[in-house]
Structures are given as structure tokens and as C-alpha cells.
Amino acid sequence: MTPKQQFRYILGLFAVFIIVIPLIIFYSFGYRISDNFKVVKTGGIFVSNVEGGASVLLNGKFKKSAGMIDRNMLVQNVKPGNYTVNVEKEGYRPWVKYIKVQEQLVEVCFPLLVPSELKSEEITKYIPIDKSDLKRKGGKRPKPELNDEYTDVIELFKEAKKPAKSIFPTWNSKEIATLRLGPMRKLKGKIFLSNENNKMYVKWIGKKDQLPFFINTMSKKLIYAPEKTIKAFDFYPKREDAFVVQFDDGSLFGVEIDTRFGYQNSYRIVKYCSRFIVNYEMLFYFVGDKLYSIDFES
């Protein structure tokens, strides 16, 4: 290649750079060309999602599906205004939010997708005896063997009654101590939930610049005031932006923390239980003396 040719290529690529870079910058700032060829400022909606195959709809119109790897969805080119956002997935209960999109800003949604039918499995106290095994032993009934899973869950229930304690002291141990954690005051990460006079409050105890969008204030915020009496609550399995609440009638509900734009999604998870506990992705609950589990990851 001659130096002249090289120079031409460089000049050409430089011209492409000069043209493309401002376009990318304008695009990323939300500027778009409208139907009548005017430059308009748009906003966007970001759906923080963990479910593969979920779709987002704006005002009933399909906009995007969650990818295989990146399941979050960024909907762009949204004109400023009020929108109904639906997030749907087959086999899951519909999630809806009414939001206001502002120019050059992005509203973030945290859809709580709950399966339409939650599969609960009983955890028996004793390991069931195999009938063929019974035949081999000449019909003699062996001594019932304790189910390890059952005893482990019972231990979890016992542990839950005690105030939460960290094995190692943390930088904010003192701050956590002032929260007086207990059955009606729970902490997950830096999100503190409390039940005071049958009203649920949330407080962010982290840094201001890390404040989650679904809390949106550094002050203590009222997020739930049901008519029924709250008997117990805990964070939703594997989530920080939702909680599970048990009412005095024994029903369990999953409720999102996000109350922005005056709408809060909540779903009944269990019709009746006497007590429950959340452990990572598992929810365990008693109906009478029978123990059941729901795996929120399956």
C-alpha cells in the first residue's frame, strides 16, 4: 500500500469517526428523530429481571423479550409520558406497573414474577418405608428413621427465633445493633424492613449513591399497611426488593417493596400455614404438624 493510499484510508476512517461518534453520543443521551424529522428527547424503561423468557409490554404493545444471558431489558425510544408496563411469562402471574417516563431519564422496574402454580412438597418427619423393603424383612416394621431434611428445617425454625448474629464483626456491627433485629425487624444486605403497628416500613442503611430505585428515599418509608393483621414477615426468597408476609388468617403473600407511582403488586403464595421460614431460595411452612417446602428456583 502506498503512503497516499494509506493517507486516504486514514482520512476516510477519520471522517467515519467524526460522523458516527456524535450520532452515538446523541443516541445514548436519548435524542431521536421523530416521524416529522424533528429531534426529540426520549426516555427509557429498564426492567431488572431474572426470569428467562419474560416479555415486557408498554401500553399493551410488546416491546422486548429477555435474552438468554442478559435477562435485563432496556426499552428505549419511549416518549415522555405515563405508561402501563406489563411483564409477562407463560406459567407466571402477570405483573403490572404504572410509570411516568421523563425525557433523557430511565425508570427502573423490578418485576416480581410469581409462578401461577407454586409446587409445594411435603417434608416428612420420618423417611417413608419402602413396601418392597417391608416384604423382604418378613413384614416386620422397622424402626422409623428420622428425615435429615426435616430436622435441618426444624433447626432453621429454632434459629429464626433468636436475634440474628454475625459470626465475624463487620464494619457496621454497631449500626446493625441499633436496628434491634428480631422477628419484626429484619435486614437483608442494606435493606431494613420493620413492622410497626401493623405497618411495614423500609429503610436503606447504605450509602446514598447506592440507594436502590425501589426505595427511592433515605428516610424510613411506609410501604405496606394492610387491613388484615400481620403475624410474621421475611424477605422474599432470593430477593431484596420484595417480602413475604403472613396474616393472622394464616395466608402468605408475596409483596414488592416498590410503591412508586402508587401501585404495589402482591400475590398470594400459600392459602394457610401456621408458621413459615425463608432460607435462600426455599420457603418452608407448617400446616398443622405437616412441613412443606416451595423451591422458588425450580
Add this chain to the structure above:
Amino acid sequence: MIMLPFYKEDEKLIEKTLKSLLNCDYNSKRLIIVLAAEARAGKEPLEIAARMNKKFGKEFGHFLVTVHPDGIVGEMAGKGSNISYAAEEARKLVLDKKKIPYDDVLVSAFDIDTIVYSQYFACLTWMFLANENPYNTSFQPVPVFNNNIFEAPAISRVVAFSGTFWQMVQQERQKRMATFSSHSVAFSTLYKVGYWQSNMVSEDSRIFWNCYMKFNGNYIVTPMAYPVSMDANLAHSFWQTMKNIYKQQRRWAYGVENFAYIMFNFSKNQNIPKWEKFKIFIINVDGYWSLATNPLMIFLLGWLPIILGGREFNTTMVSFNLPYITRDIMMITMSNLILSSMVAVSLMPSVPETKKRVKKFYHIIQWLLVPLTITIFGAIPALDAQTRLMFGRYMGFWVTPKHRSE
């Protein structure tokens, strides 16, 4: 004249290099071999040199073994001081003795692991004869680090091929070139500038700048577009290989020491046009700066604004678009890796019988390591070298250990 400096390298490695010279399609009787040993390396290298002389001495036109004395005041122990001493010895003991004109001798300064392909000297001779200013140019082949490519770990292979690709790119940008590693130059030119500087780490590129200043800017590198094979970094253990790669990259990046030399000489030399000085200044600033910073910037700029931007920034469209735009740009640029892998595979020697398990597939997917290698074995050693220079913690010449599996 072929300069083969060595330190404590294995006898087999030296033998293989000499055999490759013999196997060239060029009259070996017209080659002067200068096997340049180091006194500081002890007795064994001298014994090896003697054995090589005995074995190959009569096959070449001349075979000279030189021993660079240790502890010469003002010198830095390394390749530069060794080959400078060896070149002067060769001048006295071969050229002057045999009355060979300096203008008729082309010197190829190789590393001890440099394996030439059969047409190298034919190509070099043709290029020299066809050149309009053959005494005002250095001849630069493309170093392909593939001698031991099947033994070297993936990271070493990627770093090695990246170096090769860079040199291939440079071959197309003649005005930006300086000599690197193995190169060839007329003896008379070398003699005029006093050979390679003996107190430098990066003598290979410095010799170009020495010539450039000596000839008032009327000096250029001629790209040969012809390869020479060298060793990729390989040590006895994986971690030692990693350390060696880092040290080698740091040594290469220490070429930034040339910048002060260039600028100082520009200030003294009024015969070089100002526009030429300005271009070289820009090329060097851009080169050294981008080597040390670009990989880190590419790595950090995508998400740093989001971390540091604060809550207000994090609600903006640009904040949400940034990761996607960065990802897309990276995807476009990374697509070049497909091309890289194809070129790399084409440059590989045929798979040896003992390495049948090594599939070319691995030599393709290894390119996914590039983001890691350009940062850890590109930017960081460059920053290390430049920071050392800035604080006056001058580096010595670190000899890259040559190791090949049996």
C-alpha cells in the same frame, strides 16, 4: 555477518539455529558467523561455543567466537554490549584481516533462538541491492514466535502472536517503524555509528535512532515482509512462564527510554525538518501512551462512570446505554480476533507427531484471552517500565530464558 549473542542457553538450541543457517538457500561460505559469548556466564558457554566452532566452523565462510569481557566500565551487561564488542572483534579479526570492504557486508543481529527461513538471505540481499539508499536503511523481518508454539501455554501463545501481529502491522507503516529484535543493517553504517549502544536495554530500537540522528533524519527501516522464527516464552513451570512474559514485555516497553534520546537529539540537530520532528514526536507519544493506557481505559471506561457517576447520573439514558454501547463496540472490535486466529493458525508450523492432541481448535479459542493479556502483559508492564524510568530506577537487561521441551 550473523551476530548470535548468547548467555546460558542450551547447546541444542544454538545448534538448531546454526543448522537453520546452513539449510538456507544461500551459499553458506558467504556467511560470517559470530557466536558472541559472555564471560560473566562462566565456562560452560565457552565450551559450547568451542564445540559449535568445531562442528560448524568449516561449513561457513568464517566462524568467529567472541567472549565479551565482564565489568567494562560504562557498559550495561546485555545483548547490546555483547554484540557491539563482537562486531568490533569481527571487524578486526575477519573483515580487516581478509580485507573485506565494510560496504560489502550486511550484518544480521539475531537472537540465539532466531531461526531463518530458507530465502532469508536471498531476500535480504535482493532488498539491499534494490534499495536506492541501502546504507541509510535497516532491514526488518517479521518475528514470528512459533519455534516452540506447541509447548507454550495459551497465554504465552497469544502474547507472542500479538507481538507478531503488531510487527506485521508496522511493516505496512514504514514511517512509524524502528528496528525490533532481529534485524539487518550494512556493516559500514554500523561502523559509522559505533555499533549498538552498549549501555542500553533496548539496543535493537536504539540503533535505528542512532542511525537516524547520525544521518540527519535520512534513515528509514525497510520492511522485509519476510519472517524469522523465534521462541515464544516458555519456562519449566506455568507461573515462571507468566513471570518471564511479564519481564520480557516490561523490557520491550522500556523502549520508552528512546523518547528522551530522540527529543534531546532533536533539540540539538537543526538539520532534521521541524515537521518531521513533530511527526516523530506525535508517533512516539501516542505509541508509548496508548500501550500503557488503552487496555486499561477500554477495561474501565465502560463501567467506571456508572460506579462513580452517583445516583443522578445512574438514572440517565446515557448511564443505561453506556454498558450496551461499550459492549457493542467491543463486539465489533473483538470480531477482529477471528481474523487474528485465522492468521495465527496459518502461521503455525505443522503439528508435530508428539503433539497430536493439540488441536487447532484450542489455538483459535485462545484468542478469548486477549482482554486479559493486553492488560496484564501489555498495559501493566508498560506502566511499570515507564514509572521506573520516571523515578530513575533504571532497568538492567533481563535475558529472556530460552527453554524448549524435549
